[in-house]
Amino acid sequence: MITASDDMELPGYIPATAAPRRRHGLFILLGDRRALVGGCLFGGIVLVSVLAPVLAPYSPSTLDFGHTLAPPSWAHLFGTDDFGRDVLSRTLYAGRPALLIATTTVAICALVGIPLGLFAGYVGGAIEMIIMRVADVLLSLPALILAIGIVGVLGPSPGNVVLALAIVYIPFVARVARGVAVTLRHTLYLSAAVCWGERRAAILLRQVFPNAFPPIMIQCVLVFSYSILLEASLSFLGLGTQASNPSWGRLLTQALSLITVAPWAGIFPGVFIVVTVLGLNLVGDSLADYFSGQGSRVVR
Numbered sequence: 001m002i003t004a005s006d007d008m009e010l011p012g013y014i015p016a017t018a019a020p021r022r023r024h025g026l027f028i029l030l031g032d033r034r035a036l037v038g039g040c041l042f043g044g045i046v047l048v049s050v051l052a053p054v055l056a057p058y059s060p061s062t063l064d065f066g067h068t069l070a071p072p073s074w075a076h077l078f079g080t081d082d083f084g085r086d087v088l089s090r091t092l093y094a095g096r097p098a099l100l101i102a103t104t105t106v107a108i109c110a111l112v113g114i115p116l117g118l119f120a121g122y123v124g125g126a127i128e129m130i131i132m133r134v135a136d137v138l139l140s141l142p143a144l145i146l147a148i149g150i151v152g153v154l155g156p157s158p159g160n161v162v163l164a165l166a167i168v169y170i171p172f173v174a175r176v177a178r179g180v181a182v183t184l185r186h187t188l189y190l191s192a193a194v195c196w197g198e199r200r201a202a203i204l205l206r207q208v209f210p211n212a213f214p215p216i217m218i219q220c221v222l223v224f225s226y227s228i229l230l231e232a233s234l235s236f237l238g239l240g241t242q243a244s245n246p247s248w249g250r251l252l253t254q255a256l257s258l259i260t261v262a263p264w265a266g267i268f269p270g271v272f273i274v275v276t277v278l279g280l281n282l283v284g285d286s287l288a289d290y291f292s293g294q295g296s297r298v299v300r
Helices: 018-023 025-030 033-050 087-123 125-140 143-154 158-184 188-195 200-236 248-256 264-293
Strands: none
Touching (some): 087 158, 087 200, 143 200, 158 200, 200 248, 248 264
16 A cells, blocks of 8 residues: 655645545535435435335225326325326335336446446456457447347346346446546556555555546436436336336336326326436536546546
């Protein structure tokens, strides 16, 4: 591990005096209206989805043929569908599988994409070329078409949807991690770490990853947003969450035939998707601006 004296000015060395300023990052982000609004929007969707069993006025599967296609009212705030099921309850419950699938996808992308990207960018040579060419092939295919192909072969299920989304978006994270590693691999402080006998894994973990964390975190926020949209698209096509477990995309499919007689059955699930994606994008934009302003203290 490299130690530094007060007069040390190795590229990439972050002096201890910079630490207190970085502790105020949360307060700076909270002062950004985009981060505040985006966080409230996304946090609100997560909260009502997690608390769906408490907040939902009815069971999402309860049939009430005496109140089919009822418009929004005090009894049914979002109206009912053609089976008399409460749209509000179904919309709240539908957020749970969508958010779970997106969260699992981002976790897999981070666990696989970050090590691959950092290793490829730092090592270089044939290893980098092979990893990045595979990533380029996956990136060259439209995300929806690739996901449809994978789920179509494996069969529609939440687990297969997660696998498809992970395959689609791992290259997104890997390329960002690789780009930072390529920028840093010839810096003096990494060369000094090698001279001091640091192992490659330790250099990647202690030196490269902290510098790559900001852009990777922003990319993961965007991948979360993309996963919500792609999962909804697959469910809309009947390849995602099945009818027994409602999801936003599945609700849109079921509301498609009711668009002229009960538009509320599709409007509210669509609004939840838009609010979720909008909140994540606002947070991602705010993080990008924050870290670009802190660049001189993050990546050197």
